[in-house]
Amino acid sequence: MSKWLKFLAIAILVFVHTAGLLFDVPRLQILNETIRALYFHVPMWFGMFLLYGVSLYHAIRYLRRPDPVNDYKSVEYAHVGTAFGILGMLTGMLWANYTWGTFWHGDPKQNGSAIALLVYLAYFVLRGSIDNQEQKARLSAVYNIFAFAAIIPLIFIIPRLQDSLHPGSGGNPGFNAYDLDDRMRPIFYLAVIGWFLIGLWIANLRIRFRALHEMKLELSDEMDE
Amino acid sequence: MKWMSKILSVCLVIMASTALGQTAEMADAFRAEGKIYVVVAIILIVLAGLITYLFMLDRKLSRLERGIQEKKQTNQERKAF
Numbered sequence: 315m316s317k318w319l320k321f322l323a324i325a326i327l328v329f330v331h332t333a334g335l336l337f338d339v340p341r342l343q344i345l346n347e348t349i350r351a352l353y354f355h356v357p358m359w360f361g362m363f364l365l366y367g368v369s370l371y372h373a374i375r376y377l378r379r380p381d382p383v384n385d386y387k388s389v390e391y392a393h394v395g396t397a398f399g400i401l402g403m404l405t406g407m408l409w410a411n412y413t414w415g416t417f418w419h420g421d422p423k424q425n426g427s428a429i430a431l432l433v434y435l436a437y438f439v440l441r442g443s444i445d446n447q448e449q450k451a452r453l454s455a456v457y458n459i460f461a462f463a464a465i466i467p468l469i470f471i472i473p474r475l476q477d478s479l480h481p482g483s484g485g486n487p488g489f490n491a492y493d494l495d496d497r498m499r500p501i502f503y504l505a506v507i508g509w510f511l512i513g514l515w516i517a518n519l520r521i522r523f524r525a526l527h528e529m530k531l532e533l534s535d536e537m538d539e
Numbered sequence: 540m541k542w543m544s545k546i547l548s549v550c551l552v553i554m555a556s557t558a559l560g561q562t563a564e565m566a567d568a569f570r571a572e573g574k575i576y577v578v579v580a581i582i583l584i585v586l587a588g589l590i591t592y593l594f595m596l597d598r599k600l601s602r603l604e605r606g607i608q609e610k611k612q613t614n615q616e617r618k619a620f
Contacts, residue, residue, distance in 0.1 A: 324590055331582050335575060341562035515593060522600045529607055 315518045319511055326508035333501050340495050344413055351409045352498065357505040358402030359427070359469075364510045365395030365517065366434070366462055373458035376451060382528070385451035388458060389441065390520040392434060394513050399431045414479050423473040423480035430465045437461055 334353035342349060372388035375381075406424065407417045418424065437457055444450040473480060569575060 320594075327586060327590075328583060331586055332579055335579050335582070341565055343563045346563050347566050512593075515597075519593070519596055519600060522604065526600070526603055526607065 315515055320515055323508050323511035323515065326504050327512070330501055330505040330508055334505070337501065338497055340497070348409060348412055349498075351405065353501055353505050355402060355405040355409055356502065357509045358398050358405060360506040361509040361513045362395045362398040362402060363465065363469075364506075365391050365398060365513050366465065368514070368517075369395060370458055370462040373455040376455045380448065380451065382447065382451065383525075385455065386524045386528075387521055388455060390517045390524060392437060392458065393520065394517040396431065396434050396438075397516075398509070398513055399427070399434070403427060403431065410479075419479065421473075421480050422476045422478045423469070426468040426473050430468045433461045433464050433468075 330353060334350055339347075339349050369388050369391035372384050372391065376384035376388060406427075410419055410421070410424070411417045414421070437454060440457055441450055441454045444453060566575075
């Protein structure tokens with residue numbers, strides 16, 4: 315990952331954390347100042363979705379050309395994506411406690427995203443349960459496609475078909491005038507970009523670590539010969 | 540009596556409309572005192588710390604990658620001899 319992108323991510327996040335707390339936001343009942351959580355909670359989910367998308371891309375690349383590099387890229391992006399998802403879940407629960415009354419409301423969006431996270435946890439369990447490297451890579455790449463396909467109805471479609479306290483449900487668009495006005499929009503989108511870039515950076519570090527680990531295994535194999 | 544109830548209802552309508560128009564309570568006093576800058580500064584310090592940590596990890600990995608490349612090259616040269 316180029317240095318330029320890293321500095322861009324840092325500049326964006328410094329701006330987001332400053333503007334997110336200082337700039338004007340709509341004055342709404344119940345939400346009050348917690349409306350600012352939108353800048354920090356929602357980018358976690360967007361980051362997760364984008365990182366899972368990158369993971370899917372590498373999974374498909376693995377199926378087209380079975381190179382182990384594609385496989386471990388796919389895993390590491392999914393790994394960082396899951397970390398973002400867990401942060402999104404925890405921040406969402408805390409926010410829900412103050413605006414909806416309980417940490418877990420059984421809201422369709424909450425349930426859907428919990429299932430989506432479990433689907434991805436199962437991905438790691440699946441990988442852990444197969445010893446053969448090639449088989450592990452192939453099966454988990456196929457599972458990755460299904461997991462990504464499952465997220466879309468779980469997070470984006472089903473909650474929208476039902477009544478829910480979460481914005482973007484009950485037929486409402488996700489970003490309607492009441493929860494995301496024009497003052498909030500630029501900061502929110504910058505936050506998504508900034509966190510996604512940080513996610514890519516962390517995944518990049520993990521991939522390089524994995525590459526070094528594989529290299530070490532190769533070297534010890536050579537020594538044995 | 541009629542005019543009294545009329546006035547009362549007008550008053551109620553005015554009160555209701557002002558209540559609706561009233562904006563939600565925000566942390567205005569907290570901001571006015573300038574304490575929000577303390578929060579911003581603390582969050583930025585945490586962010587800076589975590590990002591510095593990422594940079595350090597990045598550098599560590601680069602160093603390791605370079606070291607292994609060099610080692611591989613010397614091994615190959617030794618084999619060539």
